[in-house]
Amino acid sequence: MLLNLTWLIPGLPLMASIFIAVLWLSFSKTMNRLTKPVSYFIIISLTFSEIINFILFKNNISGNDLFFGTNFELVVDRTALLSSESIGLFFLLIMLFSVAKLERRSGYVRYFISLGLLSGFVCLFCFSGSLFHHFYDPLISSIDKTGISF
Numbered sequence: 001m002l003l004n005l006t007w008l009i010p011g012l013p014l015m016a017s018i019f020i021a022v023l024w025l026s027f028s029k030t031m032n033r034l035t036k037p038v039s040y041f042i043i044i045s046l047t048f049s050e051i052i053n054f055i056l057f058k059n060n061i062s063g064n065d066l067f068f069g070t071n072f073e074l075v076v077d078r079t080a081l082l083s084s085e086s087i088g089l090f091f092l093l094i095m096l097f098s099v100a101k102l103e104r105r106s107g108y109v110r111y112f113i114s115l116g117l118l119s120g121f122v123c124l125f126c127f128s129g130s131l132f133h134h135f136y137d138p139l140i141s142s143i144d145k146t147g148i149s150f
Contacts, residue, residue: 002055002056002059002061003056003061003063003076005052005056006056006074006076006127007074008048008049008052009049009052009053009056009084009088009123009127010049010084010120010121010123010124010127011049011120012045012046012048012049012052012120013042013045013046013049013091013116013117013119013120013123014116014117014120014121014124015045016041016042016044016045016046016116017042017045017112017113017114017115017116017117017120018117020038020041020042020109020112020113020116021113021117024038024109024110024113031109032106032108032109034109035104035108035109036099036104038109038112039095039098039099039108039112040099042095042112042113042115042116043092043095043096043099045116046088046091046092046095046116046119047092049088049123050085050088050089050092053081053084053085053088053123054085056076056081057078057081057082057085060078061076061081062076062077062078063076064076074127074128075127075128076127080126080127083126084123084126084127087119087122087123087126088119088123091115091118091119091122094115095112095115098111098112098115
């Protein structure tokens, strides 16, 4: 049951960013004035993604999940969940500091759309399986074996 929610981890920030991008392309003047709601919407989507990721990590869920019934599999294991959690928290901190410190100019909405898309695609890359694990598995496995518990 919980394994079927894996697609929401990269999916929520991607869907929120695509939704905001479509609105921004359709109503650019209005969307450029709505900087706080846009940023909070993308931050909330990434926060829900991180909550789902933490639940899967805490319950030691692992396995393969097909991405919307296609041939693309999401490989869910402890290493992928740990790396996705850390990357998601990193992007969440960037977004929170951006809301607090960045001036709201004309590129602000585009900046948050880009951050949301990038965070979703990087989390998707974490669950892609062998490509990611060949490069980063030794580093993350050594961190995981040190006994860090959440």
